[in-house]
Amino acid sequence: MQTIKVGISACLLGDEVRFDGGHKRSAFCASELGRHVEFVKLCPEVGIGMPVPRPTIRLEAHAKGTRAVVPKTGEDVTERLIDFAERATPHLQQISGYVLCAKSPSCGMERVKLYDPATGHAQKEATGIFAAQLQQRYPALPLEEDGRLNDPLLRENFVMRVFVYAAWQALGSQPKKSAVLAFHTSLKLLLLAHNQQAYRIIGRELAEQQEMTTEFLRHYIETLMAALAKPATRANHTNVLQHIQGYFSDQLSHDERAELSEAVLAYRNGLEPLLVPLTLLRHYQRLFPNNYLAGQRYLNPYPNDLKLRYGL
Template sequence: MQQIKVGISACLLGDEVRFDGGHKRSAFCQEELGRHVEFVKLCPEVGIGMPVPRPTIRLEQHEGETRAIVPKTGEDVTDRLIGFAERAQGHLTHISGYVLCAKSPSCGMERVKLYDPVNGHARKEGEGIFAAQLRQRYPALPLEEDGRLNDPLLRENFVMRVYVYASWQQLPDPLSKADLLGFHTSLKLLLLAHNQDAYRALGREVAQMQEVTTQARTEYIEKVMAALATPATRANHTNVLQHIQGYFKQHLTAPQREELTDSILSYRKGTEPLLVPLTLLRHYLREHPSDYLSGQRYLNPYPKDLKLRYGI
């Protein structure tokens, strides 16, 4: 598998490109995730020729449309930022995710200040111009903000989605029904943990699909990534853990079954992290192999040294 590429706001890798000449270096991205992915860094403001340092940009609502305005001069740079997103597509063709700088009028995913130009009042309801372009051009692409990556659940969820999407990108094109079925089978327990309705619906769609058209391929991965975008609940994880436990029912001794049950219930109560019952299940899988379970991304969704399931 080729090295995974992830887009990122340049300031998050320590580049001093912010309006004040500073940066917002993300230790997680640079020191941990960076061991496993190749970052493709961009700064939209620098990309449209603005200097460092530079006058601030803010989002304003004009006749129901969000515009990026330089308050000091009144210059509207919206179209230039959209043009940059268009030009950047060549660099972003093979990325499997994107980490954006929070609160930025270009890169913020959500809750960016949106100003009323008449009274100057702001509501935290905006989306950065470049971030909006990414979402529109690449609907299935995992997106996340640096600030939200401080939340263990959101961090784990984002990295998991990056690895799922990267695996999808490695599938052949055109895609055979067998290849689609194999990929979907590997996701079953992940989908069950994140969205039970999508798990059932996508299973029916794949089973009934006669031919994997370009449209069907696109719709499938968009639905998968939408389903995985919401972090799995403790209750849903418990359901999946108990589901996996059933595969070992005939192989374990009574004390082993009791230990595994106690571990799963302790996770359910919040007294142990997810890693504890998963470690037991992986141990039993080595002792009692199952091709189906071995192929499930739920058990090994990303490199273990990222330690993302220690805190959830």
């Protein structure tokens, strides 16, 4: 069984490595997601040799770009943080996702304070130095912040992408076209739920590609992961649910078809969570197995005990 590795800011697992000697333990990561993945924990600021506790770092706007500076001393630690990302490459190449500490000048993914050193005024418009390196070096890698994981939709989307990316990594660095086609086929309904335009474009590009070159494989997975990062809408989920429903139309009685249709429409109208029609569809898949549906990640994209579709 494949071990899925996920990078994480060490403070989110309870390590007391923050600038004030504290932590920001994420209960979801530590107690729930941690049952299914192996965490690779890093703290860039400790990694560059800064002590705990330590003087704060802030991001400043300079002529040569965004810099990470210790305001108490004026020390610029930007290059040291970039070098840390380079040194961490052996660990980072193994991971299938990364959970970052929000608002951190090293790890914040978005809306980190960017200071004007002349006035001291700040705007929430920057990305942490280490987080920016992750985005640049690993554009297909699923990234999320601890605070955003409190949103049920963003939490579900991140975990789904982690499991999809792990499945891609399991194919190896130079998979054959048959393996890529099988992988892509398993994602068709997920893609339909998240990005119908990308579903059509990616499928066409893959079909037309004669050879799985390194350049195409990179383009494929980056395009795919960007498409899946777009949250699925109720309307798109409803289309997929109705599409799946069609596979059982000949096997179900009139009353069963009506019950399933009512469950799908109740979800569409916001009266029931996604789990309600999905439970019925999984039930009928067990009663009337369909090989195509059995291979679709949409029905079971991650372990059920994570309860990620309860609030969708």
